[in-house]
Amino acid sequence: MSDCHLTVTPQVHLQGPNSPYKMMFYSLSHSTCYKTVCVEKSSINNVSVDDNPHYKHQRMLVAGSVSVSSTGTCIILRDTTRMPDIPGLPALITMLFTPIMELRTDEERTCYSGALCGLGWCGQNQEGVLPEHEVELTFDVKFDVDDITEINALRAAVNRLVCEGPNGTMRLGPDRISHLQEDCRDRLIRLFTKSPPREEGPQVFFEKKEKWNQVDPALKMDIVEPGEGETTGVLFQLHPVTLLNG
Known part of the structure; x- marks a missing residue:
């Protein structure tokens, strides 16, 4: 009877790299404010960088098309436009x-x-x-x-x-x-x-x-x-x- 030696390789799920200048978006309405907001990967706004991080006021992103993921937990935005950086x-x-x-x-x-x-x-x-x-x-x-x-x-x-x-x-x-x-x-x-x-x-x-x-x-x-x-x-x-x- 021969010995069998198994080697188990642990799997580690990595996330990142993340930048503190990356902008995160969320919905304003009550029904969707707790859902994750994602911009489609092919969009230029998929990764939005805050070019004025010293300003703390909110920015605005609008979308021409909005859909919900199959799990219902994520809002997917298409045809997006970042609005001008105007306070308020x-x-x-x-x-x-x-x-x-x-x-x-x-x-x-x-x-x-x-x-x-x-x-x-x-x-x-x-x-x-x-x-x-x-x-x-x-x-x-x-x-x-x-x-x-x-x-x-x-x-x-x-x-x-x-x-x-x-x-x-x-x-x-x-x-x-x-x-x-x-x-x-x-x-x-x-x-x-x-x-x-x-x-x-x-x-x-x-x-x-x-x-x-x-x-x-x-x-x-x-x-x-x-x-x-x-x-x-x-x-x-x-x-x-x-x-x-x-």
């Missing part, structure tokens, strides 16, 4: 295009700390209409009342281009429509290229995340668009402004 850009774009927004403040109500964006709430339980698609923003730059006013002004300018009624674009000449388009373009550029840029600030996380109707009605100032009753098919409601101390 992810929050600005979200606040600009969200249907409904509720501002968050710090405990002393001295500054805006974030915003809940989505379709609002319904019923006495104040649950969100589509909570899985809501976005809870935590600002990493300082926004003030003037910023919210500018966002509302741009939303109102877009409404003038798409609304119906006596002042709708169907009843306007090409010169007037061109003027309205130019107004929207100018407001958008001013909003994104504020000078000096918005200052970075410490992130203050709201205690009751993803909960609507957390603002005292006495501290909420509703904004009404002039001539609102004369138009139909309005695309954007104007965001109410939460009053701050001081």
